[in-house]
Amino acid sequence: MQILLNLLIILAIVSWAVVIIVRTFRKVKVGGKCAACEYDCAAKRLKNQHDQALMKH
Amino acid sequence: MTSIALIGNPNTGKTTLFNSLTDKYAVVGNWTGVTVDKKVGTLKHSAIQVVDLPGAYSLNPLTKDEAVVAKYLLNDQPDLILNITNASQLKRNLLLTIEVLERGLPLILILNMIDDLRRSGQSYDLVLISQRLGCKVLTTNARGHQGIKELRQQIINYQEVPAPQLRLNYPPMLQQAIRQAAEALEADFNYSPAVARWLAIQFIDQNKAIREYAAVHQLTPLTSQVRYYDAQQFADQIYNTRLAFIEDLLHDAEQHAAQGDSSQLTGKIDKVVTNPILGLPIFAGIFYLMFKLSFEWVGTPLSDALDWFLSVPVSNTVDHWLLQLGAMAPLRSLIVNGLIAGVGGVLAFIPQIFTLFACISLLEDSGYMARAALVTDRLMQMIGLNGKSFIPLIIGFGCNVTGIMAARTIEQPKERLVTTLIMPFMSCSARLPIYGLVVAAFFPHHQALVVLSIYFLGIVVALLVAKLYQVLFQVKERSVFIIELPEYHLPRFDVIWHGTWDKGKGFIKKAGTIIFAGTVLIWLLSSFGPTGFVTDSTRSFAAALGRGLVPFFRPLGIVQWQAISALFTGILAKEVITSSMMVMFHTSSKAVLIAALGQFMNPVAAYSLLAFVLLYIPCFATLATIKEETGSFKWVLFAVVSGLTIAYCTSFLIFQIGSLIF
Numbered sequence: 001m002q003i004l005l006n007l008l009i010i011l012a013i014v015s016w017a018v019v020i021i022v023r024t025f026r027k028v029k030v031g032g033k034c035a036a037c038e039y040d041c042a043a044k045r046l047k048n049q050h051d052q053a054l055m056k057h
Numbered sequence: 058m059t060s061i062a063l064i065g066n067p068n069t070g071k072t073t074l075f076n077s078l079t080d081k082y083a084v085v086g087n088w089t090g091v092t093v094d095k096k097v098g099t100l101k102h103s104a105i106q107v108v109d110l111p112g113a114y115s116l117n118p119l120t121k122d123e124a125v126v127a128k129y130l131l132n133d134q135p136d137l138i139l140n141i142t143n144a145s146q147l148k149r150n151l152l153l154t155i156e157v158l159e160r161g162l163p164l165i166l167i168l169n170m171i172d173d174l175r176r177s178g179q180s181y182d183l184v185l186i187s188q189r190l191g192c193k194v195l196t197t198n199a200r201g202h203q204g205i206k207e208l209r210q211q212i213i214n215y216q217e218v219p220a221p222q223l224r225l226n227y228p229p230m231l232q233q234a235i236r237q238a239a240e241a242l243e244a245d246f247n248y249s250p251a252v253a254r255w256l257a258i259q260f261i262d263q264n265k266a267i268r269e270y271a272a273v274h275q276l277t278p279l280t281s282q283v284r285y286y287d288a289q290q291f292a293d294q295i296y297n298t299r300l301a302f303i304e305d306l307l308h309d310a311e312q313h314a315a316q317g318d319s320s321q322l323t324g325k326i327d328k329v330v331t332n333p334i335l336g337l338p339i340f341a342g343i344f345y346l347m348f349k350l351s352f353e354w355v356g357t358p359l360s361d362a363l364d365w366f367l368s369v370p371v372s373n374t375v376d377h378w379l380l381q382l383g384a385m386a387p388l389r390s391l392i393v394n395g396l397i398a399g400v401g402g403v404l405a406f407i408p409q410i411f412t413l414f415a416c417i418s419l420l421e422d423s424g425y426m427a428r429a430a431l432v433t434d435r436l437m438q439m440i441g442l443n444g445k446s447f448i449p450l451i452i453g454f455g456c457n458v459t460g461i462m463a464a465r466t467i468e469q470p471k472e473r474l475v476t477t478l479i480m481p482f483m484s485c486s487a488r489l490p491i492y493g494l495v496v497a498a499f500f501p502h503h504q505a506l507v508v509l510s511i512y513f514l515g516i517v518v519a520l521l522v523a524k525l526y527q528v529l530f531q532v533k534e535r536s537v538f539i540i541e542l543p544e545y546h547l548p549r550f551d552v553i554w555h556g557t558w559d560k561g562k563g564f565i566k567k568a569g570t571i572i573f574a575g576t577v578l579i580w581l582l583s584s585f586g587p588t589g590f591v592t593d594s595t596r597s598f599a600a601a602l603g604r605g606l607v608p609f610f611r612p613l614g615i616v617q618w619q620a621i622s623a624l625f626t627g628i629l630a631k632e633v634i635t636s637s638m639m640v641m642f643h644t645s646s647k648a649v650l651i652a653a654l655g656q657f658m659n660p661v662a663a664y665s666l667l668a669f670v671l672l673y674i675p676c677f678a679t680l681a682t683i684k685e686e687t688g689s690f691k692w693v694l695f696a697v698v699s700g701l702t703i704a705y706c707t708s709f710l711i712f713q714i715g716s717l718i719f
Contacts, residue, residue, distance in 0.1 A: 013396075020571065021578070
């Protein structure tokens with residue numbers, strides 16, 4: 001049981017890392033520019049806010 | 058939805074005003090080219106949308122930025138325009154004002170940085186300016202939050218702001234051409250009188266965006282006359298009429314007093330810092346001081362304390378708990394030697410990185426960066442670029458991605474391409490942890506000097522490569538470089554704090570995302586081998602990969618498989634190189650890793666490694682941005698191959714020549 005629990009935790013951490021890598025690559029590939037940049041500057045926040053507002057309209 | 062547009066020349070404090078008016082904080086820089094695309098916010102306590110357009114000197118677009126402004130005025134109908142001007146530079150700023158007033162939209166003219174004007178001992182008769190231009194005039198000092206309340210009130214009552222169309226006394230032939238074209242546009246294309254007249258003036262004035270628009274929409278009253286307009290040199294007449302109008306206006310409205318101290322002080326400082334001989338050494342000296350603060354005086358002691366905290370109490374406590382809870386060796390290894398060592402190892406460099414960002418924010422806010430661009434312009438001219446490329450390159454010191462995006466301000470496509478391709482040679486902040494690690498291990502008494510030399514190595518390589526590309530791509534046309542030198546300001550704490558936090562928080566965020574993921578990846582590679590889970594990493598996949606490439610890296614002095622394998626993960630993000638080293642050396646302590654590195658390398662090889670990290674393949678986020686901005690995979694491949702080749706050759710020369718000397 002303990003072995004299984006250990007393995008499950010390791011698997012969860014590794015899977016999460018894989019998800020992050022895949023998600024980051026996909027985000028960069030699709031979005032480019034701002035999406036490629038990990039730095040969450042205020043300009044990017046405003047852009048996202050504006051995009052969301054446009055989507056609502 | 059009600060929308061207000063902020064329009065003005067670069068460096069008039071538009072972004073600062075935008076921040077004061079809206080709920081959200083946007084990036085502020087005391088130098089040209091900070092706003093590279095339009096930004097949108099909401100006026101505090103209201104539903105009014107505020108649009109911050111990029112700085113432009115004229116509606117006739119020279120750059121992609123200026124095209125944003127012209128297209129906005131053409132396609133959008135803002136309820137109010139706030140035309141922000143630098144009160145001390147009205148002669149040039151009003152040229153744009155006239156173009157916007159001719160559009161016939163409600164406009165408030167804002168004389169910003171009014172405190173600078175007063176300090177210089179000048180003032181203007183605002184009533185006279187308002188009468189002649191036919192619009193409201195307000196004064197503000199956005200940095201000091203003066204005049205903001207009144208401006209806010211005017212914005213809320215935007216419906217009361219008149220929208221008269223300014224009509225200048227152009228020469229009779231020109232007047233006639235404008236009238237005829239405008240009447241035809243009204244009759245045949247149903248444009249309103251104001252828009253028709255503005256379109257006619259802008260078309261005759263050779264506005265590229267408007268001429269493109271006229272061609273697309275087949276506005277024959279304009280397109281059929283294009284040769285006549287240009288042959289009559291109407292564009293020159295328009296400019297001369299506008300300039301004469303402004304000179305008359307300012308002559309009549311100007312009120313002199315004694316010259317202020319601040320203006321004199323700025324002049325005195327500029328005589329020294331922009332001096333053709335002293336300018337560059339002062340620039341280098343300021344950067345040296347910055348690295349001294351970050352890597353020796355302030356950053357390193359704090360970083361060492363944080364490193365101790367993470368590697369001793371945190372690491373030991375977590376390991377103890379895991380043992381108590383019955384965790385097996387692989388899980389303990391993943392959490393302690395993987396995550397805490399890798400992610401914690403990178404986080405330990407936060408004090409150094411934040412100190413450096415604070416210094417850069419301070420320089421930006423003080424007004425020195427504009428001088429740095431001016432000083433380097435001479436150097437850039439020598440290699441065929443100009444100071445306009447310097448600004449994106451300096452932004453690239455923070456992050457190459459934002460640097461490449463800032464290169465949009467360069468109007469000549471080939472010049473922009475060259476700047477984009479040399480951007481990865483600018484040492485972005487993600488490389489700082491590996492620099493910090495290596496200089497602490499091999500150059501403990503000259504940390505600032507070595508980091509400074511690496512930054513300058515990046516600049517020198519970038520300039521040499523730029524010169525080569527200039528020849529290869531046959532760049533002939535040059536961009537126009539205009540930069541305003543704002544008066545020096547006493548830096549404001551909140552601006553520096555926001556600047557530092559905006560730049561630095563991305564680093565912390567990355568620790569939880571891509572650095573974490575990269576660390577897990579390298580842990581897997583260094584903990585598993587052909588035989589399964591291994592406690593001895595020398596039998597792992599990472600070791601096999603690194604050892605296989607040792608012959609390739611040996612001429613550079615890099616012979617440990619750990620360093621070679623770590624370089625691969627750097628393509629995910631450069632910070633991951635440091636976390637990979639921590640994981641592969643099985644330590645969560647920077648001090649232990651420093652001692653371990655010292656056993657395998659000499660200082661020359663260490664410097665060669667630093668040069669390789671500086672110049673080799675950019676991270677994938679940068680590659681994606683190169684693809685987006687150039688629109689071609691060809692240039693992405695070019696960046697990868699050229700980066701690798703240049704890095705290899707440079708490191709080879711450093712190690713081989715260095716080994717002969719030392």
